[in-house]
Every structure is written in structure tokens, then in C-alpha cells.
Amino acid sequence: xxxxxxLGDPAGCSRLGGAMRREAAHLTDRTATLAGSGAGLQxxxxxxxxxxxxxxxxxxxxxxxxxxxxxxxxxALQRYATELAEAHERGRRAADRAARDGLRVVDGRVLEAWGxxxxxxxxxxxxxxxxxxxxxxxxxxxWAGPAPSAAHVRGADPGPAGPVAGAARWATAATLTPATxxxxxxxxxxATIDYAATPDEVFAMLADRxxxxxxxxxxGALEHEVSITTRGEQTEIVSKRTMPTExxxxxxxxxxxxxxxxxxxxxxxxxxxxxxxxxxITVAVGNLPVGLKGTLALAPAGTGTTQSVDGELKARxxxxxxxxxxxxxxxxxxxxxxxxxxxxxxxNG
Amino acid sequence: xxxxxxxxxxxxxxxxxxLARAREEAFALSGELLDHYVDTGDTxxxxxxxxxxxxxTDTLRALTDSFGESTRALREAAARYTEAERxxxxxxxxP
Numbered sequence: 001x002x003x004x005x006x007l008g009d010p011a012g013c014s015r016l017g018g019a020m021r022r023e024a025a026h027l028t029d030r031t032a033t034l035a036g037s038g039a040g041l042q043x044x045x046x047x048x049x050x051x052x053x054x055x056x057x058x059x060x061x062x063x064x065x066x067x068x069x070x071x072x073x074x075x076a077l078q079r080y081a082t083e084l085a086e087a088h089e090r091g092r093r094a095a096d097r098a099a100r101d102g103l104r105v106v107d108g109r110v111l112e113a114w115g116x117x118x119x120x121x122x123x124x125x126x127x128x129x130x131x132x133x134x135x136x137x138x139x140x141x142x143w144a145g146p147a148p149s150a151a152h153v154r155g156a157d158p159g160p161a162g163p164v165a166g167a168a169r170w171a172t173a174a175t176l177t178p179a180t181x182x183x184x185x186x187x188x189x190x191a192t193i194d195y196a197a198t199p200d201e202v203f204a205m206l207a208d209r210x211x212x213x214x215x216x217x218x219x220g221a222l223e224h225e226v227s228i229t230t231r232g233e234q235t236e237i238v239s240k241r242t243m244p245t246e247x248x249x250x251x252x253x254x255x256x257x258x259x260x261x262x263x264x265x266x267x268x269x270x271x272x273x274x275x276x277x278x279x280x281i282t283v284a285v286g287n288l289p290v291g292l293k294g295t296l297a298l299a300p301a302g303t304g305t306t307q308s309v310d311g312e313l314k315a316r317x318x319x320x321x322x323x324x325x326x327x328x329x330x331x332x333x334x335x336x337x338x339x340x341x342x343x344x345x346x347x348n349g
Numbered sequence: 350x351x352x353x354x355x356x357x358x359x360x361x362x363x364x365x366x367x368l369a370r371a372r373e374e375a376f377a378l379s380g381e382l383l384d385h386y387v388d389t390g391d392t393x394x395x396x397x398x399x400x401x402x403x404x405x406t407d408t409l410r411a412l413t414d415s416f417g418e419s420t421r422a423l424r425e426a427a428a429r430y431t432e433a434e435r436x437x438x439x440x441x442x443x444p
């Protein structure tokens with residue numbers, strides 16, 4: 001099964017948008033009911049009556065503004081879901097066209113397909129990449145506008161409007177605007193490692209169990225297990241490590257405990273005539289919906305070799321997904337640094 | 350003799366009951382929003398939507414608190430005025 005070329009779940013976006021609008025309708029009804037029944041408070045004279053009326057009126061105004069904001073946000077999310085569904089369809093068609101020309105689309109980038117090819121065929125495919133890349137326009141749209149501030153709603157705003165100010169600001173902020181078509185953006189992890197060795201020598205190192213053991217030990221893993229398997233022209237290197245979490249942010253430790261299993265898988269394709277190779281990398285973190293997925297490459301560079309990693313880190317966790325990505329990114333980047341240091345030391349003997 | 354309250358305590362209780370229902374609804378809706386997780390496919394959009402849901406939840410919780418305070422205030426006033434009426438009635442106990 002191939003990966004989807006456009007990420008995102010249109011149905012889920014549509015469901016949340018619909019839920020927001022239903023909630024908005026409930027709140028609007030409730031506001032009307034309360035406004036009617038609250039008229040009885042008008043007879044209540046004196047400071048106590050005045051304070052109660054002000055409080056109820058403020059809450060009702062806030063409720064009405066919240067309902068409007070929810071309805072607008074829900075409508076915007078429903079529009080986004082429609083556009084995302086259309087982008088999925090465009091992406092599917094783009095991927096089909098690319099496949100017919102011996103290419104594939106990975107996260108919006110057009111790449112040559114796996115497998116052996118004659119030099120003429122490889123050249124033909126490479127020549128077609130820019131054309132396919134230019135055709136590729138399937139992308140989600142981007143949310144714009146500042147986030148609302150709950151502090152206003154909580155009454156931190158000293159203005160007389162109190163809760164109303166926050167809700168009104170939120171109402172104007174909850175909009176979706178089109179963004180320039182681009183590839184799907186997640187938290188991108190990009191790195192290159194230069195080695196003073198040929199691509200064949202670097203690949204031999206990467207596929208060496210002792211090197212992988214040394215790398216795992218250098219990451220500070222509490223325990224680890226390495227497997228290296230060759231299937232046809234593909235080489236799969238799997239490194240399973242159990243990492244301590246003592247240096248993680250507290251909110252991450254609260255979710256995962258004091259040990260975190262990490263499985264890093266590199267799948268390399270065959271060498272080209274110049275020794276270059278392409279591969280794929282995935283990093284899975286325990287049972288958490290957090291992971292890295294990307295591409296690997298080994299390419300000759302002068303008398304040495306450049307290894308590149310280009311991946312995207314994603315945490316599919318409501319609300320705190322972004323925080324988890326930010327917390328996980330340094331660990332991924334540190335692992336790449338360790339590969340660089342360990343690899344150079346290995347090749348220097 | 351104590352002054353008669355300017356508002357019928359039964360009116361205050363009726364409004365407080367409606368506010369209490371609004372409080373329950375706002376609280377339930379805030380929980381319902383958190384039950385949804387969407388994958389927007391784009392980091393910036395995802396962060397914005399996550400933040401929006403979080404802020405909407407906070408807003409509804411703030412309204413929950415506000416309705417709760419109003420409900421308590423109206424119930425206390427209703428109780429106070431009921432007691433005052435009872436005291437003012439012929440043969441009623443002095444406060």
C-alpha cells in the first residue's frame with residue numbers, strides 16, 4: 001500500500017466542524033431562553049439586584065459571542081474539510097500519473113520509483129521529475145489569524161466587557177484563509193552527514209551490527225537490540241532501543257513513564273553505478289502516536305560521501321501534539337548527531 | 350417589620366434553575382469538544398485547530414464558572430428573601 005500523498009483526515013475535520021456548529025446552535029437556544037427568563041430580574045432593586053443583573057447579562061453576552069465564534073469556526077473547518085477532500089483527490093490523480101511514468105510521490109515530493117532501471121530509463125524518469133513536481137498542487141490550506149486568549153474570558157481583561165471581549169476577539173480570529181499551494185508541512189527534520197569514505201564503505205558501516213551496537217550505546221539506551229536483514233536488493237536495519245526519560249519535559253514523562261521504547265528502521269535500496277543509494281527511515285516511539293518518517297540517501301561527494309536524512313516528525317495527540325513534537329525533535333536531532341560522531345570515529349578506525 | 354423584597358423569590362429560583370441548566374450544558378459541551386481529534390494534515394493548521402479547541406474549552410469552562418456563581422447568588426438571595434417574607438408575615442418568627 002502506498003502512502004497518501006496528501007495528509008489529513010477530511011472526515012474528521014468535517015465532524016469537528018459539524019459538532020462546533022451544533023454546539024453553537026444549542027448555545028444560541030440557551031441564550032434566548034435565559035434572556036427571556038432573566039427579564040424577571042429587572043424588578044429586583046438595590047445593589048444586589050444590580051450586581052446579579054450585570055453578572056447574568058455579562059455571561060449571556062459571552063455565551064452569545066461564544067456561540068457565534070463556534071459557528072464561524074465550525075463553518076471554517078467544514079470548508080477546510082471540503083478543500084482537503086479535493087486535495088486528496090488531486091493528490092491521488094497526481095500519484096497515478098507519476099506512477100505511470102515510473103515515479104512516486106512522497107509527502108508532496110516527486111521521486112524516482114524503487115527498483116532497477118536501465119540508465120536510459122533512469123535518465124528519462126529524472127527528466128520527468130520537474131514536470132510532475134510542477135503539476136503537484138494538492139495541499140491542505142492553512143489556518144490563519146491569532147489564537148484567542150482565554151485570559152480575556154477568565155476576566156483578566158480589566159475592561160467592562162470582561163468575558164465578552166475574549167469571545168468577540170475569538171470570533172474574529174477563527175477564520176481560515178487560503179495559503180500558497182505547497183507541499184504538506186510538518187515538523188521537518190533535515191540533516192546531512194559528510195564522511196571521508198566511499199558510499200560503499202559508508203553503507204558497509206551502516207549495515208554492520210557492531211556499528212549499530214556502538215551507535216545504540218552512544219545514545220544512552222538502557223538496552224537495545226539490532227537486526228539487519230537483506231531481502232533481495234533491500235537491506236533493512238532495525239534498532240530497538242529503550243531510552244530513559246529523565247531528561248524529558250514533565251508532561252512527556254507523565255505520559256510515557258520512566259522508560260521509552262524507540263524503534264528506528266532504515267530500509268535501503270540497491271546501489272546505483274556510482275554507489276549512491278536511497279532509503280527510507282521510520283522512527284516509532286513506543287505505542288505513542290508519535291513518529292518520524294522520511295527518506296535517506298547516500299551520495300558521492302568529491303572523494304567522500306554525504307548521507308542525508310529528510311523526515312517529518314508528527315505527534316497525533318490532541319491539544320498537546322505540537323508540544324510533543326517540539327519535545328521530541330531535539331532527541332531525534334541528537335540521535336543524528338550521534339550517528340555522525342560514531343560513524344566518523346568508526347571510519348577513522 | 351422587615352421590608353418586603355422587591356422581587357419574588359420564586360422568580361429568582363426559576364432563573365437560577367435555568368442558569369444551572371446552562372452551566373451543565375456549557376460544561377458538557379466543553380467535554381464534547383475535547384472528544385474530537387482531527388488530523389488536518391498540516392502542522393500550522395493542526396496547531397491552530399488544537400489551540401482553538403483548547404480555547405473554546407477554556408471559554409466554556411469560564412462560562413460554566415460564571416453561571417455557577419450566578420446560580421449560587423440567586424439561590425442565596427431567594428433563600429434570604431423567603432426567610433424575610435416568612436418573618437414579615439403575620440405571626441411569623443422574627444429574624
